[in-house]
Amino acid sequence: MIPERMKAAVYKGNQTIEVEDYPTPVVGPGDVLLEVSHCGVCGSDIHFVLEGWSPPNKVHGHEFSGTVVKVGDAVTAWKIGDAVVGGPTVRCGECEYCRAGRPNLCSGRGAVSGGDWQGAFADYMRVPEAELLRLPDGLTLREAALTEPLTVALHGITLAKVAPGERVLITGGGPIGALSAAALIHRGITDVVVSEPSSVRRALCERLGATVVEPGELTTPSMPDQIVPEPFHAALECSGHALAMEQCLGQLARTGRLVLVGAGIKPPRFDPNRIILNELVITGAFCYDAGGFERALEMLAAPDFPTDVLIEPVDVGLHELRDAIGRLGAGEVPAKVMVAPTQKVRNDG
Ligand SMILES: [Zn+2]
Numbered sequence: 001m002i003p004e005r006m007k008a009a010v011y012k013g014n015q016t017i018e019v020e021d022y023p024t025p026v027v028g029p030g031d032v033l034l035e036v037s038h039c040g041v042c043g044s045d046i047h048f049v050l051e052g053w054s055p056p057n058k059v060h061g062h063e064f065s066g067t068v069v070k071v072g073d074a075v076t077a078w079k080i081g082d083a084v085v086g087g088p089t090v091r092c093g094e095c096e097y098c099r100a101g102r103p104n105l106c107s108g109r110g111a112v113s114g115g116d117w118q119g120a121f122a123d124y125m126r127v128p129e130a131e132l133l134r135l136p137d138g139l140t141l142r143e144a145a146l147t148e149p150l151t152v153a154l155h156g157i158t159l160a161k162v163a164p165g166e167r168v169l170i171t172g173g174g175p176i177g178a179l180s181a182a183a184l185i186h187r188g189i190t191d192v193v194v195s196e197p198s199s200v201r202r203a204l205c206e207r208l209g210a211t212v213v214e215p216g217e218l219t220t221p222s223m224p225d226q227i228v229p230e231p232f233h234a235a236l237e238c239s240g241h242a243l244a245m246e247q248c249l250g251q252l253a254r255t256g257r258l259v260l261v262g263a264g265i266k267p268p269r270f271d272p273n274r275i276i277l278n279e280l281v282i283t284g285a286f287c288y289d290a291g292g293f294e295r296a297l298e299m300l301a302a303p304d305f306p307t308d309v310l311i312e313p314v315d316v317g318l319h320e321l322r323d324a325i326g327r328l329g330a331g332e333v334p335a336k337v338m339v340a341p342t343q344k345v346r347n348d349g
């Protein structure tokens with residue numbers, strides 16, 4: 001029996017989250033109801049809560065996996081008991097970007113936290129049937145909750161156009177930076193350097209096989225046509241910090257590519273002459289490649305992909321979410337924090 005009310009971690013504004021009694025979502029004809037298994041805490045969740053990017057009275061959480069517990073009358077793809085992960089929202093399929101194979105840029109796209117959308121920091125979640133993917137064999141629901149952030153990392157790598165034998169710099173060794181390093185190394189790009197101020201995050205990136213540096217070690221040559229002695233072919237900026245964006249540009253080889261993956265408020269100051277004289281390319285990375293979720297699931301299910309290193313060993317309950325966000329914001333937690341709403345009776349009872 002599915003209860004009529006459930007627990008949800010609600011952002012109340014003013015940096016607070018409260019676990020509230022919430023109505024269990026009602027499914028429409030084309031929806032399924034998931035019992036949430038795991039939901040990762042994203043960098044955007046940290047901005048929502050600590051910096052007030054979110055309106056109050058929202059339930060966030062978009063990096064989820066779960067089990068189908070109810071299906072709408074018109075649902076054909078799923079049945080009760082199926083293990084699934086959240087995929088990309090459905091796109092128009094008709095605009096110039098969709099037709100060009102770049103559905104992430106669809107003219108009709110909306111914000112993830114818009115409207116009456118309720119996220120997965122809750123016992124149950126309603127999802128349109130077309131926005132789910134099946135787990136490959138051998139992948140647990142807990143591991144599968146890494147799918148969305150890995151898809152984000154893969155999109156950055158795609159836009160960086162990294163070729164075999166190239167050197168890649170990653171600034172910011174949080175979950176997206178670490179997933180980017182793991183994905184590059186898994187694909188045989190072994191010369192990966194991660195710049196990160198937090199020692200626990202540097203240690204995690206080293207475990208993944210990356211070389212690590214402290215941000216202060218990255219200096220930009222004073223003349224715009226000068227290149228550092230060991231330059232990078234591509235840089236993935238995953239911290240959102242203006243200084244790191246500027247440092248990335250200063251570390252690139254001629255024709256180097258800088259991909260901005262992490263979002264920040266403070267704008268960087270780029271030297272246009274460095275960009276001109278070395279023909280550098282700067283691009284942003286928003287969301288996902290077309291087909292990116294399928295590739296991320298395949299990578300996660302590979303036996304040698306280090307999911308155990310990338311997920312914090314202890315899951316948190318809904319009541320512990322606010323505390324976890326604080327520790328993540330302070331850079332104290334190296335890996336992806338997984339919220340396990342229904343498994344934490346001990347804490348949420
Ligand atoms: Zn995310």
Ligand SMILES: [Zn+2]
Pocket residue numbers: 091092093094095096097098099103105106107108
């Ligand atoms: Zn479109």
